[in-house]
Amino acid sequence: MSRTAAILLAAGTGSRMQGTVDDKVLAPLAGRPVFAHSAVAFMASGIADFYVVVYRDQRQMTELAAYAPTPSALVAGGRERQDSVMNALSSLPGDIDYVFIHDCARPLIRPEQLVALHKIVRRENAVVLAHRVTDTIKEHTIMSRGKAGDSSRLRTLDRAKLWAMETPQVFSRELIVRAYAKVVSLGRRITDDAAAVELLREPVALLENPYPNPKLTTPADLAYLEFLLSR
Template sequence: MRYAVIPAAGRGKRFGAKKQFVEVNGKSIIEFTLRPFQESSLIDKIIVVAPEEFIPEMETRVEKFPKVESVIPGGCERQESVFNGLKCIQNRCSEVIVHDGVRPLIARKMINDLISAYQEYGVEGVITAVKPKDTIKVVGAPLEGSDFLVKETLNREKLVLVQTPQLFNFEVLLECHKKAAEEGFWGTDDASLLERYGYTVVAIKGNYRNIKITTPEDLEIFKVFLTQFEK
């Protein structure tokens, strides 16, 4: 059984609203996100993780997606929300895809590519990523305002910008989440937990349009990309 766990429990502090419920062209962001998973023959079931007080609203939003098995409460941090989703499907899942609820421009081809790479490489995790286009520098202590002292420039050829979806062996990801919770370790994504505990992760080509909506500017970019995505 292959599940998709969709963490959508963010509070929208930087955005100024619950991003997952913002509507564009009559559909909420979470509906755009769920559609490819619903339509993919490679996904069996979906778990959506939502803010506890907004579970009724989320349940209303996902009624049109029969693969959504349940909507469950999230935690204060994304990592807790994913962990909640994993615990919900113990003993029923062999592979799990984790995808941000506010990355609404995922295509079914990316799901296919992720699963193909997982089967081909035989590793514990496969993630999507793109090469950075900008020069990336390490900065030191902050100066006035938002200014920083520059310390060094990193080699872009050895860097990638990580996205979701990410696919994992279910038991491995659950084990890593349990260890991280016991140690009080917070990773920046689920793959970072596998890296910490010695498992192998492969990165495949993502898509520059697979943006995560974090700020109001991202929403405007999404609207532009959406006109091309739907053609």
Template sequence: MTISVVPAAGLGRRLNPTTPVPKALQPLCGKPLISWVMATLERVPVIDGIVVVVPPGNGAAFEALRQREGWQKPCQFVDGGADRQQSVWQGLRALPPETEWVIVHDAARPLVTPALVLAVWEAAREIGSAAIAALPCTDTVKRSLDGALIAETLDRQQLWLAQTPQAFAADILLTAHEQAIQEGYTATDDAMLVERLGVPVRLVLGDPTNLKVTYPTDLCVAEALLKLCRREVAAN
């Protein structure tokens, strides 16, 4: 069994600081961000169910959206934690015991495609552990110790920019999170936790359009990309 865990507990203060609406419910071309993600996950045949991690106290709003849009796959809503890592952990705790594979995908990446989700899942299964979508770094990356002066320039040929989806063997991801909790370690994505176990994580070429919506300008870019895609589909 493969379950997708969707972290959607962010409040989106950087996206819309004046309106206290969960980021996943922010509109994009007339639909909430989470709706675009769910529409994609519903088209991935290997996904048997979905756990959506929501801001505490917002489960009813997400359930109403599920009913209104008629999501077909089994879907469970659980309250998130204080940060992304804790929210994913809450999602993992809700997994059915027969879960073998977990696909983690952020609600803040609404333009993900079924093909990318499937490619990451297949890569993880191929090596028996984990895989993530990522893009090779094209910018020159500087490291600074104080935010004012450059300490060094990193070799971008060795750098990749992590995205989601990220797929994992369920037992490996659970162990990685449990160890992080015991050691008080905080990571910015789930692959970081798995890497600490010494488990191989494969890179799968991501998609430049699979952007993470963080700031209002990101929402504008995502809207433009969606409209462009619609025009291309209509033209064909």
């Protein structure tokens, strides 16, 4: 029988919070720390047999441990997000077949979405929670720079083909380990896990999210998240 692990990333520095909170994943949100919302959703879904909680420092580790799902391992994060993911992957038990990777700064994940992702990954090997882009997106290219200003060019991208990536992102263990090995061999810097799989030219399925799932990035996001949770 296949077994699944969930990597819960909590080691980010939160520099764009401008010092309004000591630690954004431990900031209070609707009566519990931001991190706890993700932990509770995962436990309610029942999809994971094992958890890896990635922490930033010893002080944070102690506080996260109080809310960590069980059974779990607490693993130190790295300098970049991809380093944290690789640390977590290397700590997984040998019998894990599928891996969820979730940024705990996204506290609005729902248990039913986790169950749906779990079903898809066993068929597709890679699936990402995502939403369609509704804004008009333009590519901006600087052609030349001069005293009178920059000469630049805009190109409108086809909005129908654009999706914004969220987390969780879910993979077969064999695929995501191989993908991160490719990242290392190429010396690439990536910002999400699907980008690693793209380097292998492997397909990644999308699960459209009809609900808001914003990432806590700036101080204003806390009030927005509180509003969404109140609904």
